[in-house]
Amino acid sequence: MVNGFFLGNELIALAAVNSGVKSAYAYPGTPSSEILSAFQKFAPERYAQWSLNEKIALELASGEAISGSSTLCCMKMVGLNVAADPLFSVAYTGVDGAMVLVSADDPGPYSSQTEQDSRMYAVSARVPVLDPCNPQDAYRLTMLAYQISEKYRLPVMVRPVMRVCHSRQNFMADDFSAIPIRETILSGTFRKDMPRWAATPKFRRILHEKLNKNLDFLAAEMAPKIPEKRYDMAVVASGYAYAMAKDVIDEMNLPFDIIKVDMPFPLDRQFVIEAEMVYDRIVVLEETFPVIEHNFTIKTEGRLTGLVPSEGELTADIIADILLKTAGITRETAKAGITVNESPVNLKPRLCAGCGHRPAFYAMKLAAPNGIFPGDIGCYTLGVNLNAVDTCICMGASITFAEAMKRSNPDRPVICTIGDSTFFHTGVAGLTNAVVNSAPIVVAILDNETTAMTGFQPVPHKTGKLTIEQACAGAGVKHIVNADPYNMKKGVEALKQALAYAHTDNAPAVVIFTKECVTKTRYKNKKTAEITDACTDCTICYEKFECPAIYRDKAKRMAKIDESACIGCMVCIQVCPQKAIGVKK
Amino acid sequence: MIQGVICGKGGQGVITLNAMIGTLAANMGIPAVSAETHGMAMRGGSVATYIKIGECLSAAVAEGAADFIISLTKDEALRNINFIKKDGVLIVDTDQPFDLTGVKIFSLPASDIAEREFGGRIYGGQVLLGIFLGCFDGIDTAKALEILKTAPKISIAAIEYGVKYAQTH
Ligand code: SF4
Ligand code: SF4
Ligand code: SF4
Numbered sequence: 001m002v003n004g005f006f007l008g009n010e011l012i013a014l015a016a017v018n019s020g021v022k023s024a025y026a027y028p029g030t031p032s033s034e035i036l037s038a039f040q041k042f043a044p045e046r047y048a049q050w051s052l053n054e055k056i057a058l059e060l061a062s063g064e065a066i067s068g069s070s071t072l073c074c075m076k077m078v079g080l081n082v083a084a085d086p087l088f089s090v091a092y093t094g095v096d097g098a099m100v101l102v103s104a105d106d107p108g109p110y111s112s113q114t115e116q117d118s119r120m121y122a123v124s125a126r127v128p129v130l131d132p133c134n135p136q137d138a139y140r141l142t143m144l145a146y147q148i149s150e151k152y153r154l155p156v157m158v159r160p161v162m163r164v165c166h167s168r169q170n171f172m173a174d175d176f177s178a179i180p181i182r183e184t185i186l187s188g189t190f191r192k193d194m195p196r197w198a199a200t201p202k203f204r205r206i207l208h209e210k211l212n213k214n215l216d217f218l219a220a221e222m223a224p225k226i227p228e229k230r231y232d233m234a235v236v237a238s239g240y241a242y243a244m245a246k247d248v249i250d251e252m253n254l255p256f257d258i259i260k261v262d263m264p265f266p267l268d269r270q271f272v273i274e275a276e277m278v279y280d281r282i283v284v285l286e287e288t289f290p291v292i293e294h295n296f297t298i299k300t301e302g303r304l305t306g307l308v309p310s311e312g313e314l315t316a317d318i319i320a321d322i323l324l325k326t327a328g329i330t331r332e333t334a335k336a337g338i339t340v341n342e343s344p345v346n347l348k349p350r351l352c353a354g355c356g357h358r359p360a361f362y363a364m365k366l367a368a369p370n371g372i373f374p375g376d377i378g379c380y381t382l383g384v385n386l387n388a389v390d391t392c393i394c395m396g397a398s399i400t401f402a403e404a405m406k407r408s409n410p411d412r413p414v415i416c417t418i419g420d421s422t423f424f425h426t427g428v429a430g431l432t433n434a435v436v437n438s439a440p441i442v443v444a445i446l447d448n449e450t451t452a453m454t455g456f457q458p459v460p461h462k463t464g465k466l467t468i469e470q471a472c473a474g475a476g477v478k479h480i481v482n483a484d485p486y487n488m489k490k491g492v493e494a495l496k497q498a499l500a501y502a503h504t505d506n507a508p509a510v511v512i513f514t515k516e517c518v519t520k521t522r523y524k525n526k527k528t529a530e531i532t533d534a535c536t537d538c539t540i541c542y543e544k545f546e547c548p549a550i551y552r553d554k555a556k557r558m559a560k561i562d563e564s565a566c567i568g569c570m571v572c573i574q575v576c577p578q579k580a581i582g583v584k585k
Numbered sequence: 586m587i588q589g590v591i592c593g594k595g596g597q598g599v600i601t602l603n604a605m606i607g608t609l610a611a612n613m614g615i616p617a618v619s620a621e622t623h624g625m626a627m628r629g630g631s632v633a634t635y636i637k638i639g640e641c642l643s644a645a646v647a648e649g650a651a652d653f654i655i656s657l658t659k660d661e662a663l664r665n666i667n668f669i670k671k672d673g674v675l676i677v678d679t680d681q682p683f684d685l686t687g688v689k690i691f692s693l694p695a696s697d698i699a700e701r702e703f704g705g706r707i708y709g710g711q712v713l714l715g716i717f718l719g720c721f722d723g724i725d726t727a728k729a730l731e732i733l734k735t736a737p738k739i740s741i742a743a744i745e746y747g748v749k750y751a752q753t754h
Contacts, residue, residue, distance in 0.1 A: 111623070246643075
């Protein structure tokens with residue numbers, strides 16, 4: 001036994017390993033990414049795959065589970081939008097082995113486009129969903145999810161929020177090598193069953209009916225326990241909101257009973273009726289949508305009544321305010337006695353010093369000063385700081401938006417940016433569409449040879465089995481050029497030529513900017529750049545170009561380079577209009 | 586229970602420092618929960634992590650409730666100052682003075698000291714960890730150091746430097 005301090009994501013992976021999972025599939029996305037890496041770490045002999053996208057991951061996990069195996073599939077909630085198609089269908093067919101889908105939510109949001117609630121998908125697809133409150137609970141509920149999946153032959157969702165994925169907690173873990181390997185881990189046994197696995201609409205209705213019955217049994221089996229009554233008011237909560245509410249109630253001694261809901265859907269009707277009978281007032285706390293709350297009809301407050309804010313993450317302070325208000329207690333201010341006479345300088349996230357994306361964005365601005373620049377999802381979304389990302393909608397939408405923007409704004413050049421991983425995720429289909437429909441756009445593929453944003457997961461073209469050029473050519477693109485982003489002049493030229501080609505040939509052109517992520521490789525040139533007295537403090541290098549290694553020396557009124565941060569890409573030298581930057585001797 | 590905020594800029598080792606404290610607690614047989622932010626915030630933006638050491642379910646620290654803040658920059662200490670409670674402990678890596686009253690402040694250029702004394706700026710975090718271990722009566726400093734014995738020698742030296750600093754300031 002080892003007493004460790006584990007991430008929620010690690011304990012989800014450990015539970016999957018201990019439940020006998022044969023294969024795990026995922027596409028990286030904050031806050032879910034560490035689950036598959038941990039699975040690989042805990043059980044290197046089992047199969048783990050970073051799939052090209054979430055739909056593919058879920059179909060592979062489902063296919064194996066339909067073959068009698070036990071599988072794990074992980075993604076972030078916006079990935080579930082991509083994977084929704086197989087989810088809804090597999091909910092009806094069920095599985096023959098076991099399958100757990102982990103969809104991690106990001107209330108806040110901290111690293112996402114939306115605050116959507118994966119549990120709403122579970123409700124609408126009719127898939128049971130478990131909502132863990134902290135890392136230890138995530139272990140327990142993932143184990144339970146596999147038991148439910150095996151018993152009812154249904155896919156089961158586990159929905160941790162970011163605060164569960166990225167919390168750490170003490171946990172006594174077994175020695176991993178001692179985990180017994182079961183038969184199912186080794187191979188599946190596909191049993192043909194056409195009315196089920198290839199159901200026509202007529203059979204689908206039958207499957208739906210069976211599913212509904214199963215869900216009723218499961219709801220009853222998993223009904224939350226009403227505790228011995230101490231107060232007239234109760235908090236009904238799930239997930240991280242439960243953990244916070246429990247701590248707040250204990251620490252502040254508030255007059256509420258608290259009921260934990262492990263499984264927000266399906267929720268037992270009988271439990272709801274009983275709770276409404278036992279208590280005078282019920283406060284429902286959950287993130288981010290009122291999934292549990294919708295089951296209650298009387299005496300209940302929460303998001304639907306405006307007591308709980310409808311957007312943003314719940315915090316200990318928000319929950320304390322809600323409960324104090326409900327209980328009619330006024331809170332004494334604890335902060336009196338501290339005086340602060342200064343305020344912090346604001347920090348915004350920026351591309352790393354020496355990142356290849358920065359000069360690529362800068363080149364785009366130079367090549368097309370009045371251009372429209374649809375962007376995509378990854379580190380390079382930070383191109384907004386350089387005014388070179390005009391839209392950011394969802395994975396792959398840079399290319400489709402480029403086609404659309406060009407059609408709406410035919411007189412303006414359109415250059416979109418998409419990362420290598422995102423390109424293979426959903427970019428290829430958009431690019432094919434642009435070719436087929438003669439869109440005169442330039443697609444700049446920012447190839448950093450990794451999935452950097454989420455922790456450097458591998459990318460398809462680094463397997464040596466295919467290249468980005470081949471994928472573009474396969475999509476029908478005729479103009480494909482490579483450019484080194486560190487060479488600004490050539491980068492601008494490549495983009496200008498691509499724009500010219502796109503307009504004369506009425507077809508998309510691709511420029512691939514390749515520079516391996518310097519943060520992943522920890523690249524550092526032996527030489528750094530240096531700023532001379534010729535600097536006129538024009539602000540370009542530290543504001544417009546925004547290299548984090550360059551700052552303004554207020555006293556000297558000139559730019560300065562922080563040598564410990566400078567990695568020596570020497571792009572700033574090409575950017576400075578005064579030729580005030582050189583290589584340090 | 587001891588609860589606090591550990592913060593700094595992305596890439597400074599905030600998460601590592603938090604995990605070190607939690608692992609130490611776990612090894613001392615004390616339950617602990619922490620919360621981190623990954624992803625976009627890590628590209629040089631502000632990073633705040635939370636930790637509660639003792640019996641609890643969440644790592645959510647309320648405003649005015651933190652017993653301590655450990656910050657790798659002065660700005661991040663100020664950004665999270667609303668979390669600290671009266672007479673809480675503020676441990677900060679900075680050479681700038683604070684214009685702040687009502688809390689106990691340990692501010693020192695820990696990374697500079699670490700570079701000078703231990704040959705690397707990264708050990709600055711360990712110096713701060715040492716101060717943390719040295720300034721709370723609730724923490725058995727001797728036991729903590731005993732558990733840390735297996736850590737690399739330089740780390741231990743940096744932590745001990747911090748412990749001593751806390752005991753003499
Ligand atoms: S992690 Fe890599 S790709 Fe992302 S901003 Fe930093 S250098 Fe660029
Ligand atoms: S771009 Fe050149 S002139 Fe302008 S601030 Fe930077 S170093 Fe000085
Ligand atoms: S060479 Fe210039 S642009 Fe490159 S990291 Fe150093 S300061 Fe930044």
